Amino acid sequence: xxxxxxxxxxxxxxxxxxxxxxxxxxxxxxxxxxxxxxxxxxxxxxxxxxxxxxxxxxxxxxxxxxxxxxxxxxxxxxxxxxxxxxxxxxxxxxxxxxxxxxxxxxxxxxxxxxxxxxxxxxxxxxxxxxxxxxxxxxxxxxxxxxxxxxxxxxxxxxxxxxxxxxxxxxxxxxxxxxxxxxxxxxxxxxxxxxxxxxxxxxxxx
Amino acid sequence: xxxxxxxxxxxxxxxxxxxxxxxxxxxxxxxxxxxxxxxxxxxxxxxxxxxxxxxxxxxxxxxxxxxxxxxxxxxxxxxxxxxxxxxxxxxxxxxxxxxxxxxxxxxxxxxxxxxxxxxxxxxxxxxxxxxxxxxxxxxxxxxxxxxxxxxxxxxxxxxxxxxxxxxxxxxxxxxxxxxxxxxxxxxxxxxxxxxxxxxxxxxxx
Amino acid sequence: xxxxxxxxxxxxxxxxxxxxxxxxxxxxxxxxxxxxxxxxxxxxxxxxxxxxxxxxxxxxxxxxxxxxxxxxxxxxxxxxxxxxxxxxxxxxxxxxxxxxxxxxxxxxxxxxxxxxxxxxxxxxxxxxxxxxxxxxxxxxxxxxxxxxxxxxxxxxxxxxxxxxxxxxxxxxxxxxxxxxxxxxxxxxxxxxxxxxxxxxxxxxx
Numbered sequence: 001x002x003x004x005x006x007x008x009x010x011x012x013x014x015x016x017x018x019x020x021x022x023x024x025x026x027x028x029x030x031x032x033x034x035x036x037x038x039x040x041x042x043x044x045x046x047x048x049x050x051x052x053x054x055x056x057x058x059x060x061x062x063x064x065x066x067x068x069x070x071x072x073x074x075x076x077x078x079x080x081x082x083x084x085x086x087x088x089x090x091x092x093x094x095x096x097x098x099x100x101x102x103x104x105x106x107x108x109x110x111x112x113x114x115x116x117x118x119x120x121x122x123x124x125x126x127x128x129x130x131x132x133x134x135x136x137x138x139x140x141x142x143x144x145x146x147x148x149x150x151x152x153x154x155x156x157x158x159x160x161x162x163x164x165x166x167x168x169x170x171x172x173x174x175x176x177x178x179x180x181x182x183x184x185x186x187x188x189x190x191x192x193x194x195x196x197x198x199x200x201x202x203x204x205x
Numbered sequence: 206x207x208x209x210x211x212x213x214x215x216x217x218x219x220x221x222x223x224x225x226x227x228x229x230x231x232x233x234x235x236x237x238x239x240x241x242x243x244x245x246x247x248x249x250x251x252x253x254x255x256x257x258x259x260x261x262x263x264x265x266x267x268x269x270x271x272x273x274x275x276x277x278x279x280x281x282x283x284x285x286x287x288x289x290x291x292x293x294x295x296x297x298x299x300x301x302x303x304x305x306x307x308x309x310x311x312x313x314x315x316x317x318x319x320x321x322x323x324x325x326x327x328x329x330x331x332x333x334x335x336x337x338x339x340x341x342x343x344x345x346x347x348x349x350x351x352x353x354x355x356x357x358x359x360x361x362x363x364x365x366x367x368x369x370x371x372x373x374x375x376x377x378x379x380x381x382x383x384x385x386x387x388x389x390x391x392x393x394x395x396x397x398x399x400x401x402x403x404x405x406x407x408x409x410x
Numbered sequence: 411x412x413x414x415x416x417x418x419x420x421x422x423x424x425x426x427x428x429x430x431x432x433x434x435x436x437x438x439x440x441x442x443x444x445x446x447x448x449x450x451x452x453x454x455x456x457x458x459x460x461x462x463x464x465x466x467x468x469x470x471x472x473x474x475x476x477x478x479x480x481x482x483x484x485x486x487x488x489x490x491x492x493x494x495x496x497x498x499x500x501x502x503x504x505x506x507x508x509x510x511x512x513x514x515x516x517x518x519x520x521x522x523x524x525x526x527x528x529x530x531x532x533x534x535x536x537x538x539x540x541x542x543x544x545x546x547x548x549x550x551x552x553x554x555x556x557x558x559x560x561x562x563x564x565x566x567x568x569x570x571x572x573x574x575x576x577x578x579x580x581x582x583x584x585x586x587x588x589x590x591x592x593x594x595x596x597x598x599x600x601x602x603x604x605x606x607x608x609x610x611x612x613x614x615x
Contacts (some may be wrong), residue, residue: 055351062344065407079404101366139476143469161511170375170580174382177584199489202475264553270612271549280612288605306571375580379587 005072005132010064012072012132014057018085019126021057025050025092026122030115032096036105044096051093058086077200084193088125091186092118098182102175109166110159114183117152121145121190128197135201142201145194152187156180210277210337215269217277217337219262223290224331226262230255230297231327235320237301241310249301256298263291282405289398293330296391297323303387307380314371315364319388322357326350326395333402340406347406350399357392361385415482415542420474422482422542424467428495429536431467435460435502436532440525442506446515454506461503468496487610494603498535501596502528508592512585519576520569524593527562531555531600538607545611552611555604562597566590 005012025047032040061082065075098104128141159180167173210217230252237245266287270280303309333346364385372378415422435457442450471492475485508514538551569590577583 059348062403062407066340066344066410075407075410076404079407083400097362098365101362102369135476139472146465157507157511160508164512164581164585168581170584171369171373171378173581173584174375174378175369195493198472199486202472202485202489205476205485260556267549267608267612271545271615280615281609284609284612302567303570306567307574376574376578376583379580379583380574 007133009072010068011061011078014061014064015081015085015129015132016126018054018057018082018089019122019129021050021054022085022088022092023119023122023126025089025096026115026119029092029096030112030119032099033108033111033115036099036107040096041100044100047093047096051089054086054089058082073200073204077196077203080196081193081200084189084196085125085129087189088122088186088193091182091189095179095182095186098175098179102179104175104179108159108176108179109162110155111180111183114152114155114159114180114187117148117155118183118187118190121148121152121187124148125190125193128194135205138197138201142194142198146191149187149191152184156184212338214277215273216266216283219266219269220286220290220334220337221331223259223262223287223294224327224334226255226259227290227293227297228324228327228331230294230301231320231324234297234301235317235324237304238313238316238320241304241312245301246305249305252298252301256294259291259294263287278405278409282401282408285401286398286405289394289401290330290334292394293327293391293398296387296394300384300387300391303380303384307384309380309384313364313381313384314367315360316385316388319357319360319364319385319392322353322360323388323392323395326353326357326392329353330395330398333399340410343402343406347399347403351396354392354396357389361389417543419482420478421471421488424471424474425491425495425539425542426536428464428467428492428499429532429539431460431464432495432498432502433529433532433536435499435506436525436529439502439506440522440529442509443518443521443525446509446517450506451510454510457503457506461499464496464499468492483610483614487606487613490606491603491610494599494606495535495539497599498532498596498603501592501599505589505592505596508585508589512589514585514589518569518586518589519572520565521590521593524562524565524569524590524597527558527565528593528597528600531558531562531597534558535600535603538604545615548607548611552604552608556601559597559601562594566594 028043028047028050032038032043061078065071065078071078124141124144128138128145131137131141160177163173163176163180167176233248233252233255237243237248266283270276270283276283329346329349333343333350336342336346365382368378368381368385372381438453438457438460442448442453471488475481475488481488534551534554538548538555541547541551570587573583573586573590577586
């Protein structure tokens with residue numbers, strides 16, 4: 001893809017901006033889960049704001065595709081990548097919304113560690129997208145994102161096991177289980193970004 | 206796409222029929238959630254019937270694709286659109302099935318409003334699909350479907366918040382939460398239809 | 411596809427190996443759900459091992475795609491099929507992991523039957539993939555997988571209805587419901603394999 005995706009190419013710049021939003025949102029979510037006793041509504045509102053900005057960028061991609069005749073990679077791949085990035089942001093926002101909605105005020109076992117993995121995925125996605133010119137690099141990053149997803153999976157199982165051992169109130173179990181699961185889906189969506197990137201590399205080799 | 210998708214084109218007609226089934230199913234589901242004390246099994250059976258008809262159309266699309274050499278848009282896009290429409294119908298049916306299965310006989314907070322949003326999405330999908338000849342129109346409709354999904358999301362959060370405040374029996378919480386979530390997934394699937402349509406427009410600009 | 415996918419073609423052989431792993435994993439899961447009082451951890455470990463081998467094959471597909479200039483079918487379809495097969499294996503593993511994690515030691519109503527359906531799907535996927543040369547055959551198998559998914563759906567509803575009737579402890583309900591749902595998702599993923607296969611046939615007709 002070296003020649004196709006120049007550093008100042010417009011889609012390339014939008015993808016870069018999306019990864020910055022994902023990174024910021026993942027950091028804010030980490031802050032929330034590490035400090036559940038704080039007033040979390042303002043942090044969740046900041047994440048919601050990032051999610052809205054992500055939606056705007058996703059629509060901008062569609063608009064630009066409709067105005068552009070020659071694209072650096074296939075039109076549908078640009079669309080798929082922007083949707084996949086948007087999904088990660090959506091799921092970070094869903095997790096944050098639920099934490100506030102369910103009035104979670106105590107730490108949940110293994111959830112801060114899961115958030116740390118999500119943050120690593122966010123950074124690796126950023127690194128992959130800013131190196132779209134370099135196929136080998138992108139593939140390496142994708143393998144890294146997938147391996148982080150395996151870490152997230154192990155932490156998810158640890159979180160669920162601890163939940164059933166430590167929490168006895170069924171309503172509490174329901175709420176915390178959903179936080180854990182939504183966060184796990186966020187890490188799955190990060191893996192989906194890696195899959196889209198791999199698929200783009202595969203087509204453009 | 207103006208020249209490609211003639212009003213009497215066979216795939217175009219199948220898609221139109223699918224959107225009619227979706228609309229009918231969404232209306233029936235609305236009836237169910239507004240009148241939970243009625244005998245709901247016969248209404249759920251009507252929805253199941255629409256779902257079966259949808260499956261038949263989805264298989265007909267595959268059959269027709271295998272008999273047709275020149276298609277108005279890419280073969281895989283026809284397949285994707287028919288799958289996405291089928292998914293909406295499936296999720297409406299899943300919601301109806303669960304309402305009967307869980308013996309829900311009382312109204313669930315915010316669920317009739319969520320159903321009203323789903324119905325608006327169904328109508329907008331119908332409008333988008335019947336105007337596949339007009340790219341600008343389809344994009345407008347897609348933005349509308351996405352914005353309806355945001356409404357559904359807010360209602361979903363309202364429903365979940367009310368659920369945890371008002372319902373104290375954990376088994377009841379589990380059942381109602383699943384109805385709310387399945388309905389939310391139906392509105393997500395409607396958004397997926399918009400994404401497939403956008404992607405088709407993007408490819409055919 | 412007759413001429414394109416020779417019996418000794420490398421991607422064809424990888425797909426065949428994946429379907430063998432899926433079949434083995436489905437058999438092991440069936441053993442687990444039929445004998446919940448046994449020590450299930452060693453069987454779950456065998457399934458996890460198959461899942462890892464599946465991951466390796468999935469990465470091998472990417473590697474081979476990057477080294478291969480001319481592929482028998484579109485590069486992205488090879489990628490999609492290998493991802494879809496991998497998803498089935500992942501979900502079988504998720505179900506097994508949860509059975510151990512939740513310390514399920516008693517049979518769950520309708521779950522052995524659901525596993526039997528999954529096993530039939532696994533065998534049918536194997537038959538479809540080993541006959542990729544024969545479009546008509548593949549389509550037949552896909553219809554069969556879809557019809558098995560309908561069986562799985564009916565059993566899922568039976569399982570959920572029995573769950574709410576027979577189990578009174580909410581924590582138990584939560585755990586068993588998740589086993590039932592994860593297994594149902596596995597059968598959904600098997601249906602997704604059929605959809606990918608159909609889509610490949612449709613493109614290559």
